[in-house]
Amino acid sequence: xxxxxxxxxxAKLCGVSxxxxxxxxxxxxxxxxxxxxxxxxQTIKKLDYRPNLIARSLKTRRTHIIGLVIPxxxxxxxxxxxxxxxxxxxxHGYVVIIANTREDCGVESNALDLMLAQSVVGLxxxxxxxxxxxxxxxxxxxxxxxxxxDRHIPGYQADAVMTDNIKCTRxxxxxxxxxxxxxxxxxxxxxxxSSAIDRVDGFKQALQTRGIALDPEMVLVVEDPTGMRAxxxxxxHIDAFGLPDGILCTTQEIGISVLRGLRRQGIPFSxxxxxxxxxxxAKLLELPVPVVEQRLSNVADAAVQLLLGxxxxxxxxxxxISVDAQLIVP
Amino acid sequence: xxxxxxxxxxAKLCGVSxxxxxxxxxxxxxxxxxxxxxxxxQTIKKLDYRPNLIARSLKTRRTHIIGLVIPxxxxxxxxxxxxxxxxxxxxHGYVVIIANTREDCGVESNALDLMLAQSVVGLxxxxxxxxxxxxxxxxxxxxxxxxxxDRHIPGYQADAVMTDNIKCTRxxxxxxxxxxxxxxxxxxxxxxxSSAIDRVDGFKQALQTRGIALDPEMVLVVEDPTGMRAxxxxxxHIDAFGLPDGILCTTQEIGISVLRGLRRQGIPFSxxxxxxxxxxxAKLLELPVPVVEQRLSNVADAAVQLLLGxxxxxxxxxxxISVDAQLIVP
DNA sequence: CTGAAAGCGCTTACAG
DNA sequence: CTGAAAGCGCTTACAG
Numbered sequence: 001x002x003x004x005x006x007x008x009x010x011a012k013l014c015g016v017s018x019x020x021x022x023x024x025x026x027x028x029x030x031x032x033x034x035x036x037x038x039x040x041x042q043t044i045k046k047l048d049y050r051p052n053l054i055a056r057s058l059k060t061r062r063t064h065i066i067g068l069v070i071p072x073x074x075x076x077x078x079x080x081x082x083x084x085x086x087x088x089x090x091x092h093g094y095v096v097i098i099a100n101t102r103e104d105c106g107v108e109s110n111a112l113d114l115m116l117a118q119s120v121v122g123l124x125x126x127x128x129x130x131x132x133x134x135x136x137x138x139x140x141x142x143x144x145x146x147x148x149x150d151r152h153i154p155g156y157q158a159d160a161v162m163t164d165n166i167k168c169t170r171x172x173x174x175x176x177x178x179x180x181x182x183x184x185x186x187x188x189x190x191x192x193x194s195s196a197i198d199r200v201d202g203f204k205q206a207l208q209t210r211g212i213a214l215d216p217e218m219v220l221v222v223e224d225p226t227g228m229r230a231x232x233x234x235x236x237h238i239d240a241f242g243l244p245d246g247i248l249c250t251t252q253e254i255g256i257s258v259l260r261g262l263r264r265q266g267i268p269f270s271x272x273x274x275x276x277x278x279x280x281x282a283k284l285l286e287l288p289v290p291v292v293e294q295r296l297s298n299v300a301d302a303a304v305q306l307l308l309g310x311x312x313x314x315x316x317x318x319x320x321i322s323v324d325a326q327l328i329v330p
Numbered sequence: 331x332x333x334x335x336x337x338x339x340x341a342k343l344c345g346v347s348x349x350x351x352x353x354x355x356x357x358x359x360x361x362x363x364x365x366x367x368x369x370x371x372q373t374i375k376k377l378d379y380r381p382n383l384i385a386r387s388l389k390t391r392r393t394h395i396i397g398l399v400i401p402x403x404x405x406x407x408x409x410x411x412x413x414x415x416x417x418x419x420x421x422h423g424y425v426v427i428i429a430n431t432r433e434d435c436g437v438e439s440n441a442l443d444l445m446l447a448q449s450v451v452g453l454x455x456x457x458x459x460x461x462x463x464x465x466x467x468x469x470x471x472x473x474x475x476x477x478x479x480d481r482h483i484p485g486y487q488a489d490a491v492m493t494d495n496i497k498c499t500r501x502x503x504x505x506x507x508x509x510x511x512x513x514x515x516x517x518x519x520x521x522x523x524s525s526a527i528d529r530v531d532g533f534k535q536a537l538q539t540r541g542i543a544l545d546p547e548m549v550l551v552v553e554d555p556t557g558m559r560a561x562x563x564x565x566x567h568i569d570a571f572g573l574p575d576g577i578l579c580t581t582q583e584i585g586i587s588v589l590r591g592l593r594r595q596g597i598p599f600s601x602x603x604x605x606x607x608x609x610x611x612a613k614l615l616e617l618p619v620p621v622v623e624q625r626l627s628n629v630a631d632a633a634v635q636l637l638l639g640x641x642x643x644x645x646x647x648x649x650x651i652s653v654d655a656q657l658i659v660p
Numbered sequence: 661c662t663g664a665a666a667g668c669g670c671t672t673a674c675a676g
Numbered sequence: 677c678t679g680a681a682a683g684c685g686c687t688t689a690c691a692g
Contacts, residue, residue: 004472006669017679022671029672033677048468053447054393055669058384058684065427072413079409083402087430090441095448097395097425100417111420117383118425138378142334259614284589286616336685347663352687359688363661385685388668663692669684676679 005047014043025051057119066094066307067115069125070149071103071193075253077278078126081149081300085124088304094122094311103128103190103223109135116142122307126150129192145310149303150296151194152320159310161302161321163294165195168325169202170209172248172275172292175327177210179272181246187234187254188221196221199250217241222254230257235265245273252279259285271330288330298323335377344373355381387449396424396637397445399455400479401433401523405583407608408456411479411630415454418634424452424641433458433520433553439465446472452637456480459522475640479633480626481524482650489640491632491651493624495525498655499532500539502578502605502622505657507540509602511576517564517584518551526551529580547571552584560587565595575603582609589615601660618660628653 007025011018016036023030024040032040043049057063066089070078086096097118099111108128112135115123123139123146130153140146140158148160169186176184186203190196200219207214220237222230234257238244247269249255255276262269270287277292302321337355341348346366353360354370362370373379387393396419400408416426427448429441438458442465445453453469453476460483470476470488478490499516506514516533520526530549537544550567552560564587568574577599579585585606592599600617607622632651639646 004669008669018670019672019679019681020677023678026671031677036677050443050447052388052449052669054384054388054449055684056671058382058388058668058686059670059672061684063384073403073416074406074410074413076404076406076409079406079412080404083404083430086403086428087432090429090444095427095444097427098416099420100413102417113380114420114425117380119382119384256611256614263614281586281611281614284586284593284611284615334685338685348686349663349665349688350661353662356687361661366661382685385668386687388670388684389686389688391668661692663690665690666688668686671684672682674679674681676677 004052005049006052007049010040010043010047010049013047014040016040063119063121064094065118065120066096067112067118067120067123067125068096068098069101069108069111069115069123069127070098071101071126071128073098073100075251076280077150077252077294077296081126081296081303084297084300085149085304088301088308092308101128103193105129105131105133105192109133112136112139115139116144120144122311123147124149124303124307127153127194128190130154130194130197131192132156145307147303147307147310150299154194157318159303159306159319159321161299161306161323162195163296163299163325164322165198165325166202166205168292168294168327169199169248169250170206171202171327172290173203173206174210175290175329176246176248176273176275177206177212179246181244181273182212183215183244184218184246184248185237185244186219186248187230187250187258188219189251189254190223191221196250203248218244222257230254231261231264234258234261243267247274249274249276251277252281255279255282275327283330290327290329292325293328294325295323334382335379336382337379340370340373340377340379343377344370346370393449393451394424395448395450396426397442397448397450397453397455398426398428399431399438399441399445399453399457400428401431401456401458403428403430405581406610407480407582407624407626411456411626411633414627414630415479415634418631418638422638431458433523435459435461435463435522439463442466442469445469446474450474452641453477454479454633454637457483457524458520460484460524460527461522462486475637477633477637477640480629484524487648489633489636489649489651491629491636491653492525493626493629493655494652495528495655496532496535498622498624498657499529499578499580500536501532501657502620503533503536504540505620505659506576506578506603506605507536507542509576511574511603512542513545513574514548514576514578515567515574516549516578517560517580517588518549519581519584520553521551526580533578548574552587560584561591561594564588564591573597577604579604579606581607582611585609585612605657613660620657620659622655623658624655625653 101108146158152160188196222233274289282291431438476488482490518526552563604619612621
């Protein structure tokens with residue numbers, strides 16, 4: 001275990017002042033003669049000196065830490081987005097700290113306060129609910145640019161990038177109706193997430209357009225992020241309310257649970273009565289099912305770009321970017 | 331945009347010294363009279379004061395940042411492990427910064443130096459290769475406890491938790507041999523990752539035990555972490571070397587690619603000639619295939635616990651924990 | 661029980 | 677071109 005050499009170690013060994021070392025390390029703001037510069041660089045190498053970012057941050061009152069607050073990293077979609085956000089920001093010299101909220105607003109609040117305590121200079125968030133928390137207000141109040149990714153808080157003044165959830169769910173539902181389904185079950189994953197609410201809205205709109213009355217029982221919400229209980233919930237639901245003639249699974253985890261449930265019960269399904277969001281594995285099925293394919297990498301890319309813009313001082317009005325998803329029918 | 335109140339703002343408003351405020355905030359090391367304490371707490375609340383962790387870290391020479399270095403977060407297994415590591419550490423008051431190495435040793439080195447610069451107090455790493463990098467040495471040299479998760483660097487003195495890759499791959503291969511396969515193709519994901527090397531070793535050992543000569547062409551390595559090119563590589567391989575009578579896919583991404591390739595070519599497969607690692611979706615297939623189910627949550631749990639122990643000052647000899655995987659035949 | 665003061669490792673305006 | 681010095685917001689040994 002070794003104490004890290006500091007700037008003054010370098011200065012001493014090199015026979016210059018700490019200021020000079022700083023100028024060399026930071027390439028400014030003052031010029032240093034080439035000869036001194038080389039000597040300092042040599043000494044830095046010799047000592048394997050590395051600047052202490054903490055001290056620098058304290059002085060400059062600015063970190064290079066970005067917060068990423070998401071409901072889970074264990075889902076493929078979120079993992080993909082996290083990965084993109086992360087990688088792009090790293091390339092731009094930022095470090096990302098992630099918080100997992102498990103769809104829990106309390107956890108989210110704590111996470112946001114943690115972000116503030118860590119002095120993040122920017123935040124990308126996929127919020128658990130449509131409510132603005134005090135913690136989020138605090139961040140905003142301290143001037144931290146905030147970008148919503150995949151979900152937003154309606155009416156909140158910030159940049160946002162989302163799939164057009166209403167539209168794509170409407171299309172998926174319309175597709176099922178065209179296949180002859182009249183009694184469609186929509187399985188959602190949250191009552192609070194804007195994306196979930198929008199998908200249910202899209203579902204309802206499609207029914208309405210076709211003049212199909214909405215039976216409130218036909219929207220099942222399974223608030224289990226890991227999808228572990230989704231299968232039971234689904235089977236319990238069809239036990240209680242009978243078998244629907246079409247099923248719309250608004251996440252791929254729900255899709256897996258539903259397919260497993262159907263299999264286990266020996267209930268047939270086909271491309272005529274089932275649509276699943278984002279299921280990469282759908283093509284592997286003997287009878288592939290239609291998939292709503294979100295472009296989550298585009299969503300993540302756009303979110304990062306918006307944030308980078310804000311970090312560069314872009315002061316233009318807040319943007320709300322909508323990314324289309326496509327219904328892929330096999 | 332607002333300047334954050336500092337400890338001295340609180341002290342001033344409250345009519346006490348900054349030291350006293352510190353004692354209240356930190357509950358020590360000195361006692362503060364209950365009355366003063368309450369007054370300070372009131373003021374803190376009033377100003378919505380939050381300690382600046384950067385300043386604290388500079389003074390205490392200790393952050394609460396843990397580094398997590400993994401080859402990708404976009405794969406389900408890694409996302410799961412990252413999620414567990416992350417959540418447990420958060421509960422213990424740590425913050426996690428993640429680096430994605432994309433299986434690239436250069437990126438990994440940079441990431442490790444970044445971790446050092448951020449003054450992480452602990453590191454969990456799933457290394458891209460079996461070589462010890464200079465950057466890793468530097469971290470160790472500075473006393474940062476390191477835990478290997480899922481992969482390790484053989485001979486490196488550190489804690490490690492891994493699936494028993496040799497054993498489970500041997501079992502999976504033995505299973506295929508028992509089903510009558512003699513010409514088995516093993517598709518691996520890396521030439522450098524210890525887990526990949528171990529799986530190929532297990533494959534070879536099983537062949538050897540049964541007296542089957544190893545054809546070097548029957549180990550195909552697809553070094554594409556996302557698996558995008560795995561399907562082409564697989565099809566090109568069977569084009570060149572003919573169809574194997576058994577296939578062992580050492581990741582679920584490879585499994586998806588292979589199944590897609592087989593489907594597209596109209597080549598039949600079954601539980602008799604295919605084993606896939608970790609494929610949760612395998613049960614959804616008309617004809618489910620056998621799966622090697624790793625207990626990655628156990629791997630991650632154990633890794634975090636080891637690290638937490640080290641952070642608590644545990645000085646016992648380095649541990650190497652092996653977690654069994656199970657072959658699930660449908 | 662409370663406070664004055666030094667110092668963590670940097671940056672940068674100010675002087676020379 | 678180079679340096680002495682103040683100060684970022686904390687912690688804590690030392691005095692009182």
